[in-house]
Amino acid sequence: MGVLFDYFRAPDGETALRLLDRGNGVPAGPATIGTGVDALDAKGIDPFVILGRLVGLILAVPSSVDLVRTAGVWPPEETKPRSLEEMNRLPEDSPWNTGPWLEELDDRIRDAFAEADDYALPWIADRWARIEEFDGHMDATFALGIIEDFVALARRARRADDRLYCWMCL
Template sequence: MGVLIDYFRAPDGETAFRLLDQGDGIPHGPATAGAGVDALDAKGIDPYVVLGQLIGLILAVPWSTDLIETVAVWPPEETKPGSVEEMNGLPEESPWHTGPWLEELGDRIRDALADVDDHALPSIADEWARIEEFDGHMDATLALDIIESFVALARRARRADDRLYCWICL
């Protein structure tokens, strides 16, 4: 089973959720939401580790688990379990276990992507392509294409005063 991951822009969490809700109260991915969603299909590029390492390279800081800050839009943040024990106590069908998940990325991430020097992108792509998570299956040319797509999305988001969102589904 693969993990589907899409990134997109919206003015706020409520709008992001509405863009993906097809009337059943569940945020379906931008690819299934139809036209009008400025999105990037980024299968395999999770926000915390893989995108986090890209952001670390852009900001010239070491990657760490707290580099990427997000706020849960779905399931709602206020329903988030406060501990591992609480998470383990949730029913198997809880959306915290099954997804989908919709996360709002912090503006620091959007701005890091939007502000990156275009001339630095090839060297960043070369380094990013070699991270352990790609397991040797990413070349610098493809990495550069992906990074350029992220940068373009972030720049459009900032121009529109939008935020970036990540939708994840198993």
């Protein structure tokens, strides 16, 4: 079972949760909701490793797992287990075990994409398509399309003074 990732923009975490609420308080994926959510269905592109590798290429810095910083929006922070023992006592269907999860990306990431040099994007896509995590299964042309979508989303977010969010589910 894989993890799915959708990226979208919203003014703040509270609004992000409202945009994704199907009436039960648990955020549904923005790609499944459609109207009213400016979203990007990024399938297997996690915010920490694969997106981090892309951000490293855009910023021309070494990639690292802490390059993309996030803040948890869902599940609610006050329900977060404080120890491994508490985590082990959670019911199997706890959102901390099963998701979905909603993370707010640091504005540095939004701005890195928004300020990306359009002329450099094909070169970045070529390098990103070759990262180990894609295991040779990413085409540079397809990678360029994904990058252009991220850049466009980030530019719209910055113009609106919105933040970027990543919704994840199993």
